Amino acid sequence: MTRWRRPAWWSVLLTVAVAALFVRLGMWQLDRAAYKESLVRRYAAAAAAAPAPFAPVALAPPADAFPRVAVHGRWVADRVYLLDNPHHDARGGVEVYVPLALPGESRLLLVDLGFLPGSGREPAPRLPPLPTGEVNLHGLYLPPPGVGLELGGDALAAQARWPKTTIYLDLPQVARDLGRPLYPRILALDAEPSVAYQREHAFDFSSMPPARHRAYAFQWFSFAVAVVGIFLVLHRKRRPRRTDNR
Structure with missing residues (x-):
């Protein structure tokens, strides 16, 4: 017992x-x-x-929701940002972000063009040229990638040549670098087989x-x-x- x-x-x-x-x-x-x-x-x-109109959700997107929107504007093609640590980068390459100027708006919309694989021998892959004139885009209006601890301060301000490279995409930092306000989220473009970018914008739970x-x-x-x-x-x-x- x-x-x-x-x-x-x-x-x-x-x-x-x-x-x-x-x-x-x-x-x-x-x-x-x-x-x-x-x-x-x-x-x-x-x-x-x-796709729904962009204007109703532009400044106040619904919490915990990811609207698919349609928007048109002109590329700010000489201001390109390269994120060199995307979570799906297993072969070398960058995630490419370019601002979009909307008609009559002072704010810029940062657009995620997608992942561009690199060869591993060059500092950055060759970027396909962007179209001139107004473009019609559609994609998901997503929160920006998470920001970690970036040692050394503002890495964008220290770079004088474009495109600029960063390991964290911080929207306030990008806005300061551009000298113009940004919308609170980014536009992740829908996948298109005809473009060079790999667009796999799965919600980031990596x-x-x-x-x-x-x-x-x-x-x-x-x-x-x-x-x-x-x-x-x-x-x-x-x-x-x-x-x-x-």
Whole structure:
């Protein structure tokens, strides 16, 4: 028969508190996974929707939504930005961004042309020429890529030649560099087989996809079980060893 030692009150309280904390963290990770899965579904629905007018969502895009919009304007073709660390870059290359001037608007719309593979021998791939005159574009109106810790300050201001290269795309920094305000999001153009750019604008969960949140949830739940298991092992009485008196 298994016997148990009477635990101290503080050990019970500590075990319950730590196990409850781990369970709460696991539930939070499951909530984050569900939230990101809902974003993926909204993104997929938006990508299949018909383009809507840009003006209603230009300055106040709906939160957690990715409108597919139609817009027309002129390229600011001599102001090109190259993002040299896109998450899908496995062969070398850059993500290319160019401002678009809309008729009668002081703000510029930064447009993601797509990923341009490089040879690995050149500092940047050769950029296809942009058309002159007004162009009609359609794509998803997305939040800009995440910004990390960029050491050394404003990398764009230190560059005098175009195109300019950056490892983080920070819209306020780009606006300062252009000397004109930008819209709060970027336009990620729809895929076109006839262009040189690879346009795979999947919503960026490369650092923390839903599956990783579920994995972390399992880890936290495992910690909670381990805490309870350790508590039970420490408070289980050991049977006294038999001695041989012969």
